[in-house]
Amino acid sequence: MLKMSDIARHAGVSPTTVSFVLNDGPEGERISEQTRQKVLRAAEELGYRSNHLARAMRTGDTRMLGLLGGRSAEEQVGRMLEGALIAADKEGYTLKLLRLDAIDNSAHQAIRRASELRLMGMIALHLPASILNELHIEAAKYNTPLVVLDAQYEMPDVAQVTSDDVSGIEAGVAHLVALGHSRIAFIGGLTDTLTARKEAFEAAMSRHGLAIETDFIQNSHFRLRETSLAAARALLCRESHLRPTAIFCSGDLIALATLQVAAEVGVRVPHDLSLVGFANLTASEFATPPLTTIEQPFTEMGKVAVETLLGIISSRSNEGSTDGKKSQPFIKRVLPTQLIERASTGRIAR
Template sequence: MATIKDVAKLAGVSTSTVSHVLNRTRFVSDEKRELVERAVEELNYRPSSIARSLKVQQTRTLGMLVTASRNPFFAEVVHGVERRCYERGYTLFLCNTEGDINRMEANLDALEEKRVDGLLLLCSEVNDEIINLIEAERSVPIVVFDWGPESDNVDRIYDNSLSGARLATKYLIAKGHTDIGCIAGPQDRRSAKERLEGYRQAMVETGLPVRDEWIVEGDYGCEGGVEAMHYLFGLDKLPSAVFVCNDMMAIGMLSEAVRLGVRVPQDLSVIGYDNVYISRFTAPALTTIHQPKKEIAARAVDTLIDRLSSKRIEGLQIKVEPSLVERESVSNLKK
């Protein structure tokens, strides 16, 4: 395997000149640069990433930890993170904990041992054990998605769930709906709490009653939507519309509605949250609140890399605004 000394010898220049050409750290004349590049190509030389990392104290690698989740929202965020890392010249090491706290701890330790420059954490659930792991002294900066402890070592990026829930509920109201229910997510999660609160705020501000029997707590999965639809169907009266706090539960509701003979949107209007890719292919196509997953992923990566270059100490809280995507699952009662 060729070394930097072999390149320098073939090009007739010093090893420092080769280094400057490869790392673009100092001006080198076009003539010498061309000689070096020709020698690199002829010898098929590949710089040692290990040696470079020891010299500059950076590996240009990031680690990402993802807990197990069947929600395609997570896969779309991971795809965006991978893309942004590539655009910024970084390699991403991806680990899946499958909900195992011991595996999460082992992965965190392994990523730090690999000298990753920073960590990104995307977790579908939060508990005291996970928070304790994150709050423990870490040698690298951390960005978490959606949740996270208030810590100098942690940046947090999340969507404005309160605003998105208000937007969804007020959209239903603008379409003439007054009997509106809410399929909430697990109330131990920040996003789920804010979405339920946003629904309540929009209803109260418009002077509409919030009926407890039309509020159902789900699990953020399709199964939760199936169970919620079955529960609502068993009531004396269905609401005319429901705000469902994520798309997976909304998709579960649409599936169960077909089985029960409930027509969407004629009998029940449904609006979701997240705008996952498959939501446009449901029948009817799901009206939903769009989380800008590509922007969230890109800003998470950029925040981490910028922190590395600026040596910033304090943690940031970055909020991204959602928007409405109108499709076919909500009827207009004002027509």
């Protein structure tokens, strides 16, 4: 087995110098660049490979992060994971994905698993509010840095990364109003994110001086196609003068279901009905007609979540020992959304 002394002899330096260079610690700053390169060349020539596990056991710096939750088969989750992996890899960290069902939907088990894996921090993605609250408590108890990704409700002492849904809703409403629409309906839902978007829609309509008819707000769900179809039918299966002229859907999949219902009942998009989605999933561009939607920067959100978590870890490290409880400052990073105009919206028919 290759030893430090072997590399030292090959490079013509002391074993201590080799240790300082290869362990990349603060002591290595005293080594000249010429000597450092000599050691690295010798290590490469002899086939040296750094033992990250041994170093992690010795220093506690495993350079491993955890991401809990999220359905990886969903496009928006996949994009956020991509961004998170890019950011983690850039800084030399590994990202471990933890499935919620694999830990019996338990926040306590999640933190216990994080401890077993010696994770340096965790990102929580799309967790139910009850589990997220428990995770917050457990993370504070075990001094585990935590970042909440893509959630629309605030928690004290927890860093959050999300998209600017309020501005996105405002942009969508303003777009429809500019096209002459005033009878605008909304399909939201009962999850925290969909409820927040519904409230943003109501506020945007109020700012434009527009009333919302009593039954023009319907509830659906991101993942439940039948509830989306039912909500769309409730708005479109009525006499033409009672229908909305535009529908703002709180998610692209809901909008795609609404497009299907419109075709079934003979409502032409955008001639009879303008339609706006939210997310800008790939399918929205391939819809007939292509869907106007609000784009969320999912990949960037994943990147920023990792960068925020690493910032917290670094600040704690700079404070000194992590044996005592460290308070985590409240950080909220809100990334901009963007209106993507396509063919599903048009001027109101006169």
